[in-house]
Amino acid sequence: DAKTTQPNSMESNEEEPVHLPCNHSTISGTDYIHWYRQLPSQGPEYVIHGLTSNVNNRMASLAIAEDRKSSTLILHRATLRDAAVYYCILLRWNQGGKLIFGQGTELSVKP
Amino acid sequence: GAVVSQHPSRVICKSGTSVKIECRSLDFQATTMFWYRQFPKQSLMLMATSNEGSKATYEQGVEKDKFLINHASLTLSTLTVTSAHPEDSSFYICSARVGSGGGSYEQYFGPGTRLTVT
Numbered sequence: 610d611a612k613t614t615q616p617n618s619m620e621s622n623e624e625e626p627v628h629l630p631c632n633h634s635t636i637s638g639t640d641y642i643h644w645y646r647q648l649p650s651q652g653p654e655y656v657i658h659g660l661t662s663n664v665n666n667r668m669a670s671l672a673i674a675e676d677r678k679s680s681t682l683i684l685h686r687a688t689l690r691d692a693a694v695y696y697c698i699l700l701r702w703n704q705g706g707k708l709i710f711g712q713g714t715e716l717s718v719k720p
Numbered sequence: 721g722a723v724v725s726q727h728p729s730r731v732i733c734k735s736g737t738s739v740k741i742e743c744r745s746l747d748f749q750a751t752t753m754f755w756y757r758q759f760p761k762q763s764l765m766l767m768a769t770s771n772e773g774s775k776a777t778y779e780q781g782v783e784k785d786k787f788l789i790n791h792a793s794l795t796l797s798t799l800t801v802t803s804a805h806p807e808d809s810s811f812y813i814c815s816a817r818v819g820s821g822g823g824s825y826e827q828y829f830g831p832g833t834r835l836t837v838t
């Protein structure tokens with residue numbers, strides 16, 4: 610499984626942008642970068658995914674480094690409801706396309 | 721986004737009994753579903769991949785005779801925990817894949833089922 614490295618925890622203030630980093634130095638050319646988040650006692654929620662180019666959707670933006678060895682999930686204005694564990698996952702389609710979860714980053718948002 | 725439901729949300733059973741958990745894709749058809757288990761303060765652990773009409777593929781270390789998975793239709797997959805023991809107490813989560821494949825897809829998760837074995 611392709612490994613990702615994320616900080617264990619981060620803090621943010623409400624209504625400020627949050628940049629959640631992820632290192633994936635062993636990424637291969639066909640690995641997609643996926644982000645999911647999990648609120649307490651709930652199933653994970655899809656956030657965003659990308660391959661090479663930066664991606665934007667209504668929830669967040671994904672900035673992918675040129676060498677693809679790292680990426681950053683950007684929440685443009687954090688709200689209290691964004692407090693969750695955020696998982697950065699590399700998806701290898703030729704290995705069954707399975708999402709293998711690491712430990713993730715626990716984001717807390719202060720009012 | 722697509723909706724995945726699970727039933728029941730919570731179940732308590734006695735040691736030695738079997739428990740069935742249902743996972744449904746409500747507004748889409750899912751040829752592939754996944755089952756995860758999560759212990760308190762830990763990350764999700766993939767148990768198996770379930771493909772409609774075929775046998776599930778189990779991850780290493782997961783007992784296929786203990787965790788029976790059936791994916792009989794494009795909208796329903798079931799996980800049966802047989803002869804449950806207290807160490808099987810966990811949060812079980814299913815998910816379904818939506819997309820064209822090749823890695824560019826979204827995966828939607830159910831709300832989870834909290835199993836407690838007494």
